[in-house]
Amino acid sequence: MAEKGILAFSGGLDTSVVIKYLQEEYNMDVITVTVDVGQGDDQKKIEAKAKKLGVIKHYNIDARKEFVENFIFPSIKANALYQKKYCLATALARPLIAEKVLEIAKKEKVTSLAHGCSGKGNDQVRFDITLRSGSDLPIIAPIRDKNLDRVTELEFAKKHGIEIDSVAKRFSIDQNLWGRAIEGGVLEDPYNEPPEDAFIWVKTKNLPDKPTYLEIKFEKGIPVSVDGKILEPIKLIEYVNKKAGDAGVGIVDHIEDRVVGIKSREVYETPGALCLIEAHSDLEKMVHTKHENKFKSIIDDEWAYLAYSGLWQDPLKQDLDAFIQASQKPVSGTVKLKLFKGSIRVVGRKSDYSLYSHKIATYGTESTFDQRLAKGFVELWGIQSTEANKLQKKRSTKT
Numbered sequence: 001m002a003e004k005g006i007l008a009f010s011g012g013l014d015t016s017v018v019i020k021y022l023q024e025e026y027n028m029d030v031i032t033v034t035v036d037v038g039q040g041d042d043q044k045k046i047e048a049k050a051k052k053l054g055v056i057k058h059y060n061i062d063a064r065k066e067f068v069e070n071f072i073f074p075s076i077k078a079n080a081l082y083q084k085k086y087c088l089a090t091a092l093a094r095p096l097i098a099e100k101v102l103e104i105a106k107k108e109k110v111t112s113l114a115h116g117c118s119g120k121g122n123d124q125v126r127f128d129i130t131l132r133s134g135s136d137l138p139i140i141a142p143i144r145d146k147n148l149d150r151v152t153e154l155e156f157a158k159k160h161g162i163e164i165d166s167v168a169k170r171f172s173i174d175q176n177l178w179g180r181a182i183e184g185g186v187l188e189d190p191y192n193e194p195p196e197d198a199f200i201w202v203k204t205k206n207l208p209d210k211p212t213y214l215e216i217k218f219e220k221g222i223p224v225s226v227d228g229k230i231l232e233p234i235k236l237i238e239y240v241n242k243k244a245g246d247a248g249v250g251i252v253d254h255i256e257d258r259v260v261g262i263k264s265r266e267v268y269e270t271p272g273a274l275c276l277i278e279a280h281s282d283l284e285k286m287v288h289t290k291h292e293n294k295f296k297s298i299i300d301d302e303w304a305y306l307a308y309s310g311l312w313q314d315p316l317k318q319d320l321d322a323f324i325q326a327s328q329k330p331v332s333g334t335v336k337l338k339l340f341k342g343s344i345r346v347v348g349r350k351s352d353y354s355l356y357s358h359k360i361a362t363y364g365t366e367s368t369f370d371q372r373l374a375k376g377f378v379e380l381w382g383i384q385s386t387e388a389n390k391l392q393k394k395r396s397t398k399t
Contacts, residue, residue, distance in 0.1 A: 003028045005112040005140060006105045008035065008097050008127070009058070011046035012173075014116035014143055016162045017153050019053045021142040022114055030114075033059045033104050035097040037067040038177030038234070053162070057108070061100050064177060068233040071096055072178050077221040077324050077331075078303040079281045085254045086266065087273035088307050089179025094126035095312040102134045113137050119144035122259045125310035133313045150184065171198060177237050179270035190255060190265040201245040201269040211340040212247040213347075214240065216279045218335070221328030223276055237272050244271035248342035259309050274344060279335035282346045287330040287353040299323055 005022050009015045009032035022028045032050040034043060043060045050058045071092040080088050105113060113131050117124035124144055131139055142148070148156075150172075157164050172184040180201055186192045196204050217225040224230060226239055244250055250271025256264050285293055299320055306317045333351025337344060359368045 003112060004031065004056075004108065004110045005029070005114045006031045006033065006101055006108065006110045007114040007116070008033055008101050009046065009050055009055075010034065010039075010116075011041065011049050012116075013150075013153055013157060013162075013164050014118075016049070016053060016164070017148075017156055018114060018116045018142050019050070019055060020156070020160050020162070021146070022140065023054060025142075026112075026140065028112065030055045031057045031059070031104065031108055031110060033061065033101050035100045036060065036062045036064055037093045037096065038064050038237075039175050049163070059104050063096055063100060064234050067093060067096055067177060068237060072237065073222050073233070074321065074324070075178075075304075075307065076223065076276050076280050077328050078320075079277050079284070079297075079300045080304040080307060081277060082304045082308040083254070083256060085252050086256060086268060086308070087179050087252075087270045087277065088304060089176055089268070089270060089273065090174045090181050091122065091126060091308045091310075092178060093176045094123055094310070095130045098127050098130035099134070102131065105135065105137065111137065112140050114140040114142075116143055117141055119147070120258075120260060120262060122308065122310065125259050126312070127310075129310045130313065177234065177241075178273050179268050182267045182269070183264075187265055187267055194251075194253065194267050198267070199251065199269055201241060202250045202271055203246055203248050204251075207248045207341045208246070211338050212243060214243060214275060214279075214337040214339065216240070216276065216335050216337070217333070218280060218283055219332050221280065221331040223280070237276075240275050241272035244275045244339055244344070245269070247339035249339050249344050250274055251342075275337055275339075278344060278346065279337060280331070282349055283333050283335050283351060284327075284331055286349055286356055287333065287351050288327070289355065292327065296324070296327055 003026065005026070005028040007015060007018055007022065007030060009019070011034070019030050019032070022030050032055045034046050036043060047058045047060060075088055075092055082088055082091070101113065113135060115124070115127045117127055124141060128139055143153070154164065170185045171182050171187065174181040182194070182198050187194060187198075215227050216223055223236055226236055231239060250269050252266075252268040252270055254266060256266040258264055284296070288296065303317065303320045303324065306312070306314055306320070311317060330353035332353060333349060335346060336348035338347045359366060
């Protein structure tokens with residue numbers, strides 16, 4: 001009886017190469033699974049490619065709705081930006097893809113699990129930990145296990161008649177509803193400006209001469225409508241992506257610390273994510289106390305770190321989820337964003353749960369704030385600092 005392996009298949013260079021390695025070097029029958037998280041790919045074309053490569057069975061799974069509701073929306077509630085920059089698009093999708101692969105693996109009674117991740121990236125961590133959390137089957141990762149580089153892969157693909165599109169030859173691309181990651185090629189020199197044709201979602205030239213406005217309404221931390229239109233989750237993400245991208249908003253270019261210790265240059269297109277997280281974070285500032293906001297920023301950073309690092313199943317993340325979910329009860333309201341030639345700025349917000357009081361904040365005659373009370377408060381607030389400063393000056397004069 002032949003060994004039977006299962007592979008999350010994107011149709012790209014890495015996973016195409018892995019199919020042939022599993023067949024030729026491991027003598028395996030291969031089952032492939034393509035999980036749609038909003039890549040925008042032609043699923044039938046990917047299936048046809050898998051069949052052409054000789055897989056015994058292929059599955060197409062539409063997980064877009066689940067991706068938005070169970071992964072993207074929680075990340076918005078957590079204002080999740082790894083190292084204050086990256087919206088975790090790829091990181092969020094990997095646990096979901098691995099879970100779907102495990103479901104088919106059990107159904108098909110495979111003998112091995114496989115993925116196309118390299119030993120340099122973060123995805124190996126995300127796939128391995130999710131797969132190990134749900135199965136004791138061995139994990140085969142030929143790109144990592146055989147220390148393959150991109151040139152060797154391209155030569156292997158050419159030798160075996162594997163078709164690779166022109167973009168994949170220049171860059172390594174990963175895309176879903178929440179963002180688009182672009183790596184490799186000329187981008188490996190961190191001083192090289194990304195070429196304009198690397199971008200698909202975000203316009204980089206001929207931008208509108210008038211600002212674009214976005215009004216995003218939230219209910220308990222979840223975006224429910226944009227510009228007065230109530231939209232289903234997938235449509236809402238697509239709408240914001242398109243509108244913000246057309247205004248030139250959404251390119252992130254930074255140096256990122258990978259899980260394995262490598263510093264890498266990462267370029268992302270994340271127009272919708274940047275807008276929705278910026279709006280959500282601003283609304284929280286209005287409805288939470290300063291103590292809630294200060295503590296939640298710590299929780300948010302840890303949540304983003306766990307998601308990025310492949311620790312989606314860790315009990316700590318579940319604990320953080322419980323706190324974040326509780327904190328979202330008052331996070332309902334509308335935030336207005338102004339987008340102009342690549343910039344993004346919050347220009348208005350309103351909420352029935354707002355802690356902002358015009359009567360207290362105003363400098364006008366209608367103010368109810370008694371300024372005379374501030375004198376004693378300021379003296380008490382700074383008493384330790386002022387006394388410490390006096391003492392330091394006294395000591396310095398003696399020496």
